[in-house]
Amino acid sequence: MPSPNPSSATPPARPDRAEITSRKVVGLPERLDPADDSLPVWTEHYLDLAVRGVRSAEVTAKISRHLERFGAWITGGLGHDRLSTVTPREITAWRDHLATAGNRGRDKSPAPMAPATVNNHLAHLSALFTWITAHAPEGLLRNGDPTKKVAPLPLPAPQPRALAAAQVRTVKNVVDRIETFHELKGPRHRGAATPRVHAHARPLRDRAIIYLLFGTGLRRAELVGLNLDQLKPAEPERLRKVKKARLVGVRGKGRTSRTVFLGRDARQALADYLDQERPGDAAASTGSAALLLSAASIAARHPDGRLSARSINAIVGEIGRLHDA
Template sequence: MRSDEVAAKITRHVRRFIAWLTDGLGHDRLTAVTPREITAWRDHLAAAGNQAKDGTPAPMAPATVNNHLAHLSALFTWIGAHAPAGLLRHGDPTKNVAPLRLPAPTVRALTGSQVRTVKNVLDRIEDFHQLTGRRHRSTARAVHRHARPLRDRAIVHLILGTGLRRAEVVGLDLAQLDPHTPTELRRVKKARLIDVRGKGHTSRTVFLGRDTRQALADYLEHERDGDLDAKSAALFLAASSITARRPGGRLSPRSINTIVGEIGRLHDAQSGDRERDLGTLRPHDLRHTFGYLLSEASGHNRAELERRLGHANDRYLRLYTNPPDDIAAGLVEGF
C-alpha cells in the first residue's frame, strides 16, 4: 500500500531501532520491548541520531525523531493485529511515549527581490554549466556530460510557479502534461498537469504559468529525448550517462533537493548583497513562496489555497498566509 520510497524509509527507521537496542543490550534475545527503551531511543535520536560532516554524532530534528516513532508504532500495531496472542504481553510499548514537542513552523517564503534574482540565475543557468578550457572552445555551449541545465530550470520554475512537492514532481509522467509538445507549450496560455497525486489521496489539476511553459518547452525540445530509454515515462529524466540511474530514468525526491540547492548556491555566489542570500535553498522554500503569493493574489482564499496546494484539509494553510520575515518587519516599521 506504500510506495517503494516510503517502504524503504520505514525499513531504515525500524532497523535503526533494532541496531540501537541490540547494541545497547549486547544481544537480541528479547522477551519484551518496554516503554523505557522506546523513550531512551527517542532521546538518543534527539541528542545524537544524526551524523555531522566530520563523522561525529549530531542531533536529529524533532520532526524526524517523531517520524521514527510513528513508524515504530505502526510496526507494533501491525504485530498486535497479526501476531499470536500474548506476543506483546505488555501491550504496545510506543503507546505512552510522547513525541517531541515541535517548534513553531517557520515561513521560508522568498522575498520579491530574492525571487527576481533566482529567476535571473535560471535565465543564465546554461552559462554556469558550460565547460571551459582550450579543448572546449571549439564546441558551442558544451556542458558537463551529467549536467541537464534546461531540466533543472524547468523543475525550479515548476515548483516556484505551482507549489508542487518534490515527490509530486518526480512522480509526473509526460502523459500528464497537456499539451506536451514544445510548439504547443509556447503557443497556448492554459497548459496544465492533469491528475497530480498529492498527500491524503488528493488529486488535482495544476495550471502552468508563462515561465514554466517556456522552460518545459526548452527542456522537451533540447534535452529530454537524449535521456530516453525503453521504460521512460517520467516527465523529468536523469542523465543517461549516469550508470546508477533507475530503469526509465525517473529522478528520486532527493535529487530535487540537490537541483534546487545548487540554484541557491549559484544565487548566493552571484549576489553582491548578503541580505539577499538564500543559504540552503530547499524545494519547500519555493512551495512556500508560491503559497504566499497565491494567498496574496486570491485575497487569502483558503479554498483556493487548499485546492492548488493539494492539501486534504486546511490545517497547514496558515503557513502560507504568513509573510516572510523581511515583509513582516516592514509592516510594523511605522507603528
C-alpha cells in the first residue's frame, strides 16, 4: 500500500483568535520574562496576544492609542516605566488629567475631554491590567489591579430633544396637507373629480399617527400595540362630536397600564382614518383587532395587518423629509 504524500496531509488546525472568549486564556510567550517590570513590554504583549486579530483594526488602533497615552503619562510623571509602581493614585491622576486637559484645541492648547471618552480610556486600561494580573507573578503587582479602585467619571444627564413650538406648527401644516403629497400626478390622473393616491399610501392613517404622537406622548411599541376596542368611543361619527375620547388599557414599560386622553386634532384624525381607510385594510385582514393597519396592498405585512415599530420610523421619517423639502 503506497505511503501517503506528506505534502497532501492536512496541516494541524491553528487556534482562531476570533474564537478566544477571554483575554486570560492566552499564555505568555517564552521570550517574555514574567518578572519583567516594564509597562510598555506588558502593554505590547497584551496587544499582540489579546487584541490584534481579535478586535477590528479600528478598535485595535484606538486601544493602542489610549494605552500609549497612559504609558507616556506614567513615564513623564515618574521618570520611568516600571509596572510595579503603578497605583490607584496614578490612575486617578491620569483620569483627572484627561478630564481637564486630555484634548487639544484648535490652537493646540490643552482642552477638556468628554467624560464618556475619559471612561473609554479607563475601560481599555482596566482590560490591560486585568490581563496583566492574570499572568504576572504575585510580587509584580503587590496591591492587585490598580484600576479596580478608580471610579469612572459620572456622565451628564441626557438632554431632552424636542421640537420647538414653531417646528410643531410647521409639521402639523404638512400633516394637514398630507393627501396632496401622495396623489397620483400622471397625465391620465389630472383633472379627476376625486384625486387618487398611491396604492400603498395611507395619508389619513399617517396623520392620525402624528397627532397621536404629538398629543399623547405614546411610545412606538405602545402605538402599534393599540387595538380598536381600546378607543372609547370607536365610532367615527361619535368621535367627531364628543369632547372627550380616550385610549384605555395602554400597555407601557414594566407591565404598566394607563388611560390616555385624546385632543381634538387626534380625535378628528382618527375619525377620518376609521371612516375612510381602515375598513378596507381590516377586511383584507379578516377583521384585525389592531387600531392602526398597514396597507392591504403590501404583500409582506403581518397576517393581522398590524404595523411594526419600524413602520412608525419610516412614516415619521417620510413626513420629516416632506417637511424639510
